Amino acid sequence: xxxxxxxxxxxxxxxxxxxxxxxxxxxxxxxxxxxxxxxxxxxxxxxxxxxxxxxxxxxxxxxxxxxxxxxxxxxxxxxxxxxxxxxxxxxxxxxxxxxxxxxxxxxxxxxxxxxxxxxxxxxxxxxxxxxxxxxxxxxxxxxxxxxxxxxxxxxxxxxxxxxxxxxxxxxxxxxxxxxxxxxxxxxxxxxxxxxxxxxxxxxxxxxxxxxxxxxxxxxxxxxxxxxxxxxxxxxxxxxxxxxxxxxxxxxxxxxxxxxxxxxxxxxxxxxxxxxxxxxxxxxxxxxxxxxxxxxxxxxxxxxxxxxxxxxxxxxxxxxxxxxxxxxxxxxxxxxxxxxxxxxxxxxxxxxxxxxxxxxxxxxxxxxx
Numbered sequence: 001x002x003x004x005x006x007x008x009x010x011x012x013x014x015x016x017x018x019x020x021x022x023x024x025x026x027x028x029x030x031x032x033x034x035x036x037x038x039x040x041x042x043x044x045x046x047x048x049x050x051x052x053x054x055x056x057x058x059x060x061x062x063x064x065x066x067x068x069x070x071x072x073x074x075x076x077x078x079x080x081x082x083x084x085x086x087x088x089x090x091x092x093x094x095x096x097x098x099x100x101x102x103x104x105x106x107x108x109x110x111x112x113x114x115x116x117x118x119x120x121x122x123x124x125x126x127x128x129x130x131x132x133x134x135x136x137x138x139x140x141x142x143x144x145x146x147x148x149x150x151x152x153x154x155x156x157x158x159x160x161x162x163x164x165x166x167x168x169x170x171x172x173x174x175x176x177x178x179x180x181x182x183x184x185x186x187x188x189x190x191x192x193x194x195x196x197x198x199x200x201x202x203x204x205x206x207x208x209x210x211x212x213x214x215x216x217x218x219x220x221x222x223x224x225x226x227x228x229x230x231x232x233x234x235x236x237x238x239x240x241x242x243x244x245x246x247x248x249x250x251x252x253x254x255x256x257x258x259x260x261x262x263x264x265x266x267x268x269x270x271x272x273x274x275x276x277x278x279x280x281x282x283x284x285x286x287x288x289x290x291x292x293x294x295x296x297x298x299x300x301x302x303x304x305x306x307x308x309x310x311x312x313x314x315x316x317x318x319x320x321x322x323x324x325x326x327x328x329x330x331x332x333x334x335x336x337x338x339x340x341x342x343x344x345x346x347x348x349x350x351x352x353x354x355x356x357x358x359x360x361x362x363x364x365x366x367x368x
Contacts, residue, residue, distance in 0.1 A: 103246070208230070
């Protein structure tokens, strides 16, 4: 009787705890989306929508009625005509080749330099590492336009103390000439972004456990061996990340050549791919061609980044050789099984008269 009363009392009590947890779970599910809502809205409006708009506009063109379009403007679908015009533009194609040469030289130099700086600042004998990290990162805080203006004063003869010093010892440097202005731009880019990439590598270095360094010290490894055999292999993901960022940024180069074009006659309006797209859009009002060029730049950056990631993510040669041997051994074993199955005699079953079970006979007619 007592047990029956206890069960009835428990059933009559409201399950407030279960309902509260259900409401809390629903609120917890909504909270991330509420917090992410402003970011997602800005991301869609400032990133996704412009990409879709540029992709759509690259397949359209505008026909202007009258000499200056005073009689009306009519838009129509152009198919791949804008892409054909962009690829037939020798200046735009030359700008892509110029940026490939720029990236082949500038990106490795910058990655090596920022890696060396990061290793030196994170070494055990480094003094005031926080101060020097801030100093090396400071150029990244200078806007690209301001940095280019500052460096242009160091490139222009008559204003530059560097040019005056070199001329005093008999040299005649021309930092803004046709053959050297590309590397003057590379110097500005390297000065600006080396500190930024260095901080990414420093963050990766700080994630290495201290036990690894203690074990290396016990094994008698010197500073160079620690850097080459321990630190560099462990910071490979950061090196890959900074290299991919640099490859993408190379094709997006715009501010530096545009500012230097005012003092460097060798820089034309199609010196870089982005500069060419900007010129077509805002100087010639060819928005369809400019959008097609922007899409081509994005595809080129994607292809180069994907190729670099595929190259760096390849397994070691020993592992590739092991997979090839395993595959070859598997094929040989499969062929051997097929050959053995083909040479095996065919077995047939013949029913013997007066017997319940059959007699097994080979193709030669002998019982076994």
